[in-house]
Amino acid sequence: MAAPPDDVLWARGLHYAYDGSPALQGVSLGVREGEILAVTGPRGSGKTTLLRCMSGQLLPDQGEVWFNSAPVHTLGRAARERLRLHRFGWIDSTPHLVPELTAWENAALPLLLHGDGYRAARSTACSWLERLDVGDCAGKRPPALRQAQRQRIAVARALVHSPTVLFADEPTAPLHQTDRAQVLRALSAAARSQGITVLLAGHDFALDQAARTAEATGAALADRIVALTDGRRARTPAPGGPAAVPAGPEGAAACSLSV
């Protein structure tokens, strides 16, 4: 079966269980090129598992994942790792940086692993650190930095190689309220300027809060929101209101919500 041509990333009927305990129960989802798609839901609803399946970190027990019209779910481990290294970026809820490396070296890691030259990698990494307001931290090592600074460096590392798709799993979870909005704004602005597709997971309240901030600044954070409950697509709440849209059967999210 071929993936829909508009969707850069597409999943159909994903099931995944941890030791027999279901985390995803038939989730379908399509993400269009350049789109910022937010996945919300309460704790344990399957957001992380969905992102891990769609990024090739986990193989679904059932279902399909397609990237650029090519299947991911049938690739072997090495091919999936190459795909993740070259085409995907990942931001976790906690910044896992290499403590022995400086901030710029951490941010440059994807480029250095791709075989880019040291000076070019340094220059690109430093420009991303500047863009994320941590340019003055470039020569410092993670233990000397605050959590918010470390998370911005992790964001720079995820964007430095201009991935086709950025997966951001609760990227602002470790941050204080003011830092949250700033980091989300920087992330979404950077992604939009580069045409990077983003799959962003977060709790409803975090995204609502970010949405209000984005609304106040006039910057659209996400193009669409889809909600998960107990490993299934749920009706998607509109921010600030009870309106809800049922999830579509084929994975094209039925809601289209600018926040």
Ligand SMILES: Nc1ncnc2c1ncn2[C@@H]1O[C@H](COP(=O)(O)OP(=O)(O)OP(=O)(O)O)[C@@H](O)[C@H]1O
């Ligand atoms: N490594 C694991 N081993 C066993 N069960 C797991 C594992 N990871 C997740 N689960 C379970 O799978 C279900 C979905 O978890 P998942 O982390 O995908 O949800 P989530 O929506 O991202 O939650 P959170 O917001 O807390 O991160 C939960 O019931 C969770 O307890």
